[in-house]
Amino acid sequence: xxxxQQKIPAPWVKWCGTxxxxxxxxxxxxxxxxxxxxxxRGHFSDIPLRPDLDPTHSMYPSFEHLHDPSNHxxxxxxxxxxxxxxxxxxxxxxxxxxxxxxxVGLEKGKIKPPFGKRLPRxxxxxxxxxxxxxxxxPQTPLxxxxxx
Numbered sequence: 813x814x815x816x817q818q819k820i821p822a823p824w825v826k827w828c829g830t831x832x833x834x835x836x837x838x839x840x841x842x843x844x845x846x847x848x849x850x851x852x853r854g855h856f857s858d859i860p861l862r863p864d865l866d867p868t869h870s871m872y873p874s875f876e877h878l879h880d881p882s883n884h885x886x887x888x889x890x891x892x893x894x895x896x897x898x899x900x901x902x903x904x905x906x907x908x909x910x911x912x913x914x915x916v917g918l919e920k921g922k923i924k925p926p927f928g929k930r931l932p933r934x935x936x937x938x939x940x941x942x943x944x945x946x947x948x949x950p951q952t953p954l955x956x957x958x959x960x
Contacts (some may be wrong), residue, residue: 824852827863833884842875842887852951855888857909858916859931868941870900888951893937905937 828839832953846852849883852861852873861873872892880888897909899935912931917923 818847820844821850821881823846824863827873831875833887838884838887839889841874841885842889846889852889854894856890856916857894858912858919859891859894859912861889863890868943870937870940874885889908892941900937900939900941908935911922 820840824843828834829841830839831844833839843852846855846861852863854861855878857870857877862871863873865872871893873889874892874894874895876888876890876895877883878888880886894909894913897906905928908931912935913931914923915930
């Protein structure tokens with residue numbers, strides 16, 4: 813099935829129409845590039861993404877330009893935290909994510925063996941983004957976030 817024949821999963825339809833990149837088919841095309849077996853997975857991380865999360869959640873989907881911010885045709889979807897992880901994660905969380913990305917790189921043939929580990933099932937960072945004027949509150953990990 814070609815990308816143009818695939819359909820956007822129902823939970824993603826609303827997300828595809830939001831924000832400045834919701835114009836035209838920018839987000840729709842990015843989602844279709846990341847659609848695998850009915851699940852939208854982060855382009856770099858291979859983590860299943862959920863558009864129903866609060867936009868302040870670290871795992872909220874993000875529209876990611878691959879090469880040039882003005883080239884919307886070469887854009888994909890990725891978890892917000894992956895885009896911001898260096899400044900957002902603790903050192904331990906950062907290296908957990910790096911180990912996971914290393915394995916995805918192995919799977920994609922971008923990194924050659926010998927090592928790599930996936931993130932633990934249900935992994936989520938301890939901190940999430942906050943709305944202006946609010947305080948950070950602890951969040952519980954999402955059930956089966958990495959299960960798909």
